[in-house]
Amino acid sequence: xxxxxxxxxxxxxxxxxxxxxxxxxxxxxxxxxxxxxxxxxxxxxxxxxxxxxxxxxxxxxxxxxxxxxxxxxxxxxxxxxxxxxxxxxxxxxxxxxxxxxxxxxxxxxxxxxxxxxxxxxxxxxxxxxxxxxxxxxxxxxxxxxxxxxxxxxxxxxxxxxxxxxxxxxxxxxxxxxxxxxxxxxxxxxxxxxxxxxxxxxxxxxxxxxxxxxxxxxxxxxxxxxxxxxxxxxxxxxxxxxxxxxxxxxxxxxxxxxxxxxxxxxxxxxxxxxxxxxxxxxxxxxxxxxxxxxxxxxxxxxxxxxxxxxxxxxxxxxxxxxxxxxxxxxxxxxxxxxxxxxxxxxxxxx
Amino acid sequence: xxxxxxxxxxxxxxxxxxxxxxxxxxxxxxxxxxxxxxxxxxxxxxxxxxxxxxxxxxxxxxxxxxxxxxxxxxxxxxxxxxxxxxxxxxxxxxxxxxxxxxxxxxxxxxxxxxxxxxxxxxxxxxxxxxxxxxxxxxxxxxxxxxxxxxxxxxxxxxxxxxxxxxxxxxxxxxxxxxxxxxxxxxxxxxxxxxxxxxxxxxxxx
Numbered sequence: 001x002x003x004x005x006x007x008x009x010x011x012x013x014x015x016x017x018x019x020x021x022x023x024x025x026x027x028x029x030x031x032x033x034x035x036x037x038x039x040x041x042x043x044x045x046x047x048x049x050x051x052x053x054x055x056x057x058x059x060x061x062x063x064x065x066x067x068x069x070x071x072x073x074x075x076x077x078x079x080x081x082x083x084x085x086x087x088x089x090x091x092x093x094x095x096x097x098x099x100x101x102x103x104x105x106x107x108x109x110x111x112x113x114x115x116x117x118x119x120x121x122x123x124x125x126x127x128x129x130x131x132x133x134x135x136x137x138x139x140x141x142x143x144x145x146x147x148x149x150x151x152x153x154x155x156x157x158x159x160x161x162x163x164x165x166x167x168x169x170x171x172x173x174x175x176x177x178x179x180x181x182x183x184x185x186x187x188x189x190x191x192x193x194x195x196x197x198x199x200x201x202x203x204x205x206x207x208x209x210x211x212x213x214x215x216x217x218x219x220x221x222x223x224x225x226x227x228x229x230x231x232x233x234x235x236x237x238x239x240x241x242x243x244x245x246x247x248x249x250x251x252x253x254x255x256x257x258x259x260x261x262x263x264x265x266x267x268x269x270x271x272x273x274x275x276x277x278x279x280x281x282x283x284x285x286x287x288x289x290x291x292x293x294x295x296x297x298x299x300x301x302x303x304x305x306x307x308x309x310x311x312x313x314x315x316x317x318x319x320x321x322x323x324x325x326x327x328x329x330x331x332x333x334x335x336x337x338x339x340x341x342x343x344x345x346x347x348x349x
Numbered sequence: 350x351x352x353x354x355x356x357x358x359x360x361x362x363x364x365x366x367x368x369x370x371x372x373x374x375x376x377x378x379x380x381x382x383x384x385x386x387x388x389x390x391x392x393x394x395x396x397x398x399x400x401x402x403x404x405x406x407x408x409x410x411x412x413x414x415x416x417x418x419x420x421x422x423x424x425x426x427x428x429x430x431x432x433x434x435x436x437x438x439x440x441x442x443x444x445x446x447x448x449x450x451x452x453x454x455x456x457x458x459x460x461x462x463x464x465x466x467x468x469x470x471x472x473x474x475x476x477x478x479x480x481x482x483x484x485x486x487x488x489x490x491x492x493x494x495x496x497x498x499x500x501x502x503x504x505x506x507x508x509x510x511x512x513x514x515x516x517x518x519x520x521x522x523x524x525x526x527x528x529x530x531x532x533x534x535x536x537x538x539x540x541x542x543x544x545x546x547x548x549x550x551x552x553x554x
Contacts, residue, residue, distance in 0.1 A: 080518075084369055088520040094510050100517045 008277050009064070009215065012222050016057060023050050042240065049236070053229070056328065060225065064218055068173050069116070071221070075170040076112035082162040082326045082333075083108060089310045090154045095144030099135050103155060107131045108163050115167050118174040120349075127164040132156055162326070165333040168340040172224060173217045175340075177279045177347050216279050223271070223278050224292065224339055228331050231267035231293035232300070238262025252304040260297055267293035284346065291342060292335045299334030303327070356433045361401035361408065368394060368508055369520035372402040375554055376527035377498060379404045383463055384496040384528070386411070387485055389478055389548055390467035391506035393419070394516070398505060399465055400434055402523045413465040414454060416441050437464070451487040464488075468544065472511055478549050481541040489531035489540070496528040499544065501551035524551040 027047040063074040087100065107127060114123035136152045239259030246253050247260065271289020275282040303326065364370075388399055396413035403411055417438040420430040430436040437457050439450045458464055466488075468481035489497060504521040526547055531540055 084518055084520050087517075088369075088504060088507075092507070097507075097510055097513050097517060098515075101515050104517055 009219050009222060012219065012226070012274075012277050013061060016226065020050065020054060020057060024054075052328070056229075060222075064222070068170075068214075071173060072112055072116045072170045075166060076109065078325060078329060079112070079163045079166050080104070080108055082166065082324075082329060083158055085324045085326045086158040086162050087155070089307075089312060090158060092151055092155065093144055093146065095142035096139055096151055096155065098142060099138040099155065102134065102138065103131070103159055107134075107159060111163050111167050112170075115171045115174070118171075120171075123167065123171070127159055131159055135159075161333050165337050166329060168336040169221060169224065169332060171340055172221045172336075172343065173214070175217060175220070175343060175347065176349050177216050177220065177343075219277050220279065220343065223274055224335070225332065226274065227267060227271040227289050227292045228296045228335050230270050231263045231296045232331055234266040234270075234293075235259045235263035235297065235300070238266070247301070248305075251301070251308050255297075255301055255304060263297055264290065264293045267296075279347070288339065288342060292339055295335035295338050296331030299331040302334065303330035353432060357408070358405065360397070360429070360433055361405070364394070364397045364401040367516050367518050368398045368505060369518060370398050370402050370505075370523050371520070373522065373524045373554075375524060375551065377525045379407050380496075381407055381410055382496060383458065383461070383492075383494070384411075384498050385463065385485070385488055386465045386498045386500050386525075387468050387481075387544065387548070388465070388500035388502050390469045390472050391502060392472065392509045392511075394505055394509050395467065395472075395502055396436065396465055397434065398521065399500060399502065399523060407463075410461060411463040411465060412437050412458065414439055414450075414467075418442065441470075449487075451484055451491065454488065455492055468541075472506075478545055481545050483537060483541065485544055486531070486537045486540050493531060497530060497544065498528050499526040499547035499551060500524065501526070501548050503552065524554065526551045526554075 027043070027050050030043045031047060059074065063071045083104065087103075092100065107130075111123055111126055114126060135155050136148075139148065139152055139155075236259075238261070239254055239256050242258040242262065243254070243256035245257045247255050247257055268286055268289040271292065272282055272286040275285035278285055278288075280288060386399065388395065396415055400408060400411060400413050413434060413436045415430060415436045415438055417440045420426050420436060420438055430438060437454060439453065454464055454466075466485065468485045469479045470482040471479075473479050485497070488495065501524045502521065503524070504519060507517065507519050508521060509516045529544065529547055535543075
C-alpha cells in the first residue's frame with residue numbers, strides 16, 4: 001500500500017518541489033544582492049525558513065513513501081517532541097512528576113495506537129475524558145495543593161494541543177472517502193483531461209475502491225499540510241510586505257490584520273486551485289481552505305500568547321530559524337481536528 | 350576496548366535523547382586542554398548529561414567525579430561508572446587525611462585528563478545555588494594551570510527529580526561559560542563566591 005504509485009500525489013510533490021525550488025532561488029538571489037534595500041537579517045531569516053521547509057518536506061515525503069504506519073509514527077514523534085517543548089516551558093512542580101510520566105509514556109503513545117487502529121470512538125475521547133480525569137486525580141494523590149488547578153490545566157492543555165489535536169492529521173488517512181468518480185460527478189465542470197486521467201487512474205488500480213481510497217487519503221493529508229503551510233508562508237510574506245496594524249500588539253507585533261487577510265485570502269485561493277487533487281468539489285475545497293487557514297492563524301496566535309506569557313520567543317532549537325517543533329506545527333494542531341471533522345461530515349462514515 | 354567505545358557513544362546518545370539537552374558555549378570553546386568543569390547539581394543525571402554534551406574527543410578525556418556511595422549500588426551503576434564513563438568515585442563518608450579527595454583527583458587525571466565536579470557537594474532541591482565546598486579552591490591552588498570552566502545545568506531536575514527513578518523527557522540546557530583561574534593571593538571565600546557567581550550568571554544568559 002505505497003502512496004508513490006499515485007500520479008496525483010506525484011504531481012503534488014512535484015508542485016511543492018518546484019515551489020520550494022523557486023523560493024530557494026529567490027532567497028539565494030536576494031542573498032547575493034549586496035546593495036538591495038531589503039534588510040539582510042530578513043533575507044537570512046527567509047533563507048533559514050526555506051531550509052527548514054526543505055527538511056520538513058523531506059521528512060513528510062519519507063513518511064508518505066513508507067506508507068500509513070510510518071506517517072502515524074512520524075506524527076506520534078512530532079507530538080512527543082512538541083509536548084516536551086510545551087511542558088518544558090510550563091512551570092510544573094515536583095509533585096507533577098508521576099502524572100507527567102503517564103502523560104508522556106501512556107497517553108501519548110496510546111492515542112496514536114488508537115489512531116493507527118482507526119478506533120475513532122476511542123481516540124476522540126481518550127484525552128478529553130480519560131486523561132482529563134486522570135491528571136488531576138494523580139496530582140492530588142501526590143499531595144501538593146499549591147496552584148493545583150493551574151498546574152492541572154496546563155498539563156491538560158499541553159496534552160490536548162500537542163497530542164490530541166495533532167493526532168487528527170494522520171487520522172485523515174483512515175477516513176472512508178467516496179471514490180473519486182462520485183466526487184467528480186458533483187463537480188460542476190472540471191477540465192476534461194483531469195476527468196479522463198482520473199477515470200483511468202481508478203481503472204488501473206485493480207484493487208478497487210478501497211485501494212484508490214487510501215491513495216485519496218494520502219492526498220487529503222498532503223492537501224491539508226500544504227494549505228496550512230502555505231497559509232503560514234502567505235502570512236509571513238503579507239506581514240513582512242504590508243503589515244501595519246497589529247491585531248494584539250501586547251501579544252505579537254508580527255500578527256497583523258494585513259497578514260491575516262493575505263494568509264486567509266491567498267491560502268483559500270491556493271487551496272481552491274488544488275481542488276483537483278482532493279475528493280472535494282472546488283466550492284468545498286474553497287470552504288475547507290478558508291477553515292484551515294483561519295484555524296491555522298488562530299493556532300499561531302494562541303501559541304504566541306502562551307509564549308509571551310512565558311517570556312520566550314521560540315519553543316526550541318531543533319530546526320534553525322524555525323524556533324522549535326511547536327512553532328512549526330501550532331497551526332497544524334489547531335486546523336487538524338476541525339478539518340478532520342468537516343471532512344467526516346462531508347463523507348459520512 | 351572496542352565495546353567500551355561503542356558503549357560510550359550509545360550511552361551519550363541515550364543521555365542526550367532523554368534529557369533533550371541543547372548545549373551552549375558562551376565565550377568558551379570545546380578543547381582538549383586540561384580543565385575542571387564545575388556545575389550546579391540538581392539531578393542524578395547531571396554528571397552523565399554534562400559528560401555526554403561534550404564532543405566525543407573531549408569526552409574521552411573527561412572524567413566525572415561522583416559519590417562512591419551512590420554509584421556503587423547495584424550492578425548497572427558500578428558498570429557504567431567504572432567501565433563506561435570512567436568516573437572517579439570519591440568516598441564522601443570516610444575522608445582520610447593522607448588521601449584527600451583533591452589529591453586523589455589530581456593524581457587520577459595526570460597531565461591529560463579533565464574533571465567534572467559539582468562543588469555544591471550534594472543535589473540541590475531549591476532554585477538558588479548552595480555555597481560551594483572548598484575542593485574547587487584546593488584544586489585550583491595545587492594545579493593553577495587547570496582551566497576552571499563554569500557550567501550551568503538547566504531543567505534537568507525536572508527530568509529526574511530527587512527520589513524519582515523514572516525520567517520525564519523534558520528539554521534541558523547545558524551552558525558552558527568562560528574559563529576562570531584562581532587569582533594571585535585570592536582568599537578562599539572570595540574565590541568560591543566568584544566561582545558560584547560565574548555559574549549563577551550563566552543561568553541568565
